[in-house]
Amino acid sequence: MGESALTELDDIEAMDRAYRARLLRYVAYSTGDMDLAETVVQDCLLKAYNGRETFRGECSVYTWLAHIAGNLVRDHQRTRKFQFWRKVQKTGPDLSELSGILPSGESSPETQILARERAQQVSGALEGLSENQRSIFVMRFVDEMELQEICQATGMRMSTVKTHLHRAVKAVRLKVGGRA
Amino acid sequence: MESQRERTESSRGRHLTDEQFTELLLGAGPAPVQAHLVECAACREEAERVSGAIGDFAQQTLLWAERRVEARPVRVVERQTAFAWLLHPQIWVAGALATALAVGIGMTMRRDHTQPVHQTMVTAQADAVKTQTAKVQPVVAKAQAEAKTGPATLKADNALLTAIDGELRADESTPASLYGLEATSYRTNTKTVKRTTN
Numbered sequence: 001m002g003e004s005a006l007t008e009l010d011d012i013e014a015m016d017r018a019y020r021a022r023l024l025r026y027v028a029y030s031t032g033d034m035d036l037a038e039t040v041v042q043d044c045l046l047k048a049y050n051g052r053e054t055f056r057g058e059c060s061v062y063t064w065l066a067h068i069a070g071n072l073v074r075d076h077q078r079t080r081k082f083q084f085w086r087k088v089q090k091t092g093p094d095l096s097e098l099s100g101i102l103p104s105g106e107s108s109p110e111t112q113i114l115a116r117e118r119a120q121q122v123s124g125a126l127e128g129l130s131e132n133q134r135s136i137f138v139m140r141f142v143d144e145m146e147l148q149e150i151c152q153a154t155g156m157r158m159s160t161v162k163t164h165l166h167r168a169v170k171a172v173r174l175k176v177g178g179r180a
Numbered sequence: 181m182e183s184q185r186e187r188t189e190s191s192r193g194r195h196l197t198d199e200q201f202t203e204l205l206l207g208a209g210p211a212p213v214q215a216h217l218v219e220c221a222a223c224r225e226e227a228e229r230v231s232g233a234i235g236d237f238a239q240q241t242l243l244w245a246e247r248r249v250e251a252r253p254v255r256v257v258e259r260q261t262a263f264a265w266l267l268h269p270q271i272w273v274a275g276a277l278a279t280a281l282a283v284g285i286g287m288t289m290r291r292d293h294t295q296p297v298h299q300t301m302v303t304a305q306a307d308a309v310k311t312q313t314a315k316v317q318p319v320v321a322k323a324q325a326e327a328k329t330g331p332a333t334l335k336a337d338n339a340l341l342t343a344i345d346g347e348l349r350a351d352e353s354t355p356a357s358l359y360g361l362e363a364t365s366y367r368t369n370t371k372t373v374k375r376t377t378n
Binding site: 025147172 | 232
């Protein structure tokens with residue numbers, strides 16, 4: 001394990017500051033369930049901290065955390081309790097919450113509105129995808145992880161990752177580009 | 181070969197396929213794809229629009245997540261094992277004090293209550309004997325008084341007992357009596373009970 005990773009994992013508050021938002025975004029947009037994302041991210045950080053001795057440094061810390069988060073999502077989704085409550089109430093992330101905090105110094109209000117509309121189009125396209133497709137799309141294009149890192153985080157083969165990615169891009173292209 | 185032909189056709193007139201579009205977004209667009217983009221304004225514009233939308237999505241979702249985290253600061257609590265409380269010295273000190281207190285109280289109560297208990301038991305037994313004696317004495321006196329009654333009373337009692345004895349014997353069923361035989365001899369073979377006075 002690298003020295004920097006060791007230091008990073010030893011300080012859970014620093015780890016929380018560095019990765020919590022990214023993990024929350026990844027889980028929220030992979031599952032489409034905000035409440036689940038909050039729970040999973042909290043559990044993920046604690047699990048990573050408690051099991052930091054097992055981190056071998058073969059991948060980045062974020063890739064390792066994404067792997068843990070993915071396993072936790074699957075664990076939660078296996079439980080009957082989760083399946084029941086998921087049918088009762090599902091609180092997806094809402095991009096309209098961002099209307100008041102978009103950066104205003106770099107672009108005009110019209111540009112900001114267009115940017116939000118485009119982002120919502122992508123979000124809408126992701127809703128129609130499977131969870132694996134969404135998850136891999138978010139890893140690659142939102143978290144900007146390399147394909148090899150995605151393979152490590154998900155445990156999938158490269159060909160499977162590429163297939164999911166291709167289907168996700170096709171859906172986004174259809175929604176945003178207007179032609180597929 | 182087919183893939184190469186597809187790419188060539190795409191660069192000549194067709195638009196980018198989904199596979200080519202994905203490769204382009206991944207930053208690994210091969211030379212024919214790049215060449216097509218130079219020639220085809222529609223594909224170029226579409227690629228910029230989709231890529232820009234994904235960038236907007238990434239930026240806004242990150243802002244959304246950061247705001248969410250700021251709005252809900254989470255107190256980080258380290259997960260503890262089931263017996264982690266044993267590691268706290270205060271627990272051991274408190275346990276020792278509680279044990280010492282319990283033992284001290286127990287010893288004190290034993291010393292205070294051992295002797296009086298025996299005394300109380302003896303006193304209670306003596307009282308019970310006195311009470312029983314008081315109850316029995318009148319009965320005995322009455323019996324003694326009755327025993328001192330005269331010969332006439334004894335004679336009457338003997339007659340009553342004889343009659344009762346006779347009635348009891350008459351009720352006894354024997355194989356002979358069932359058939360009406362020797363009934364008389366049974367009835368005549370009665371005894372007289374005699375009581376003597378002390």
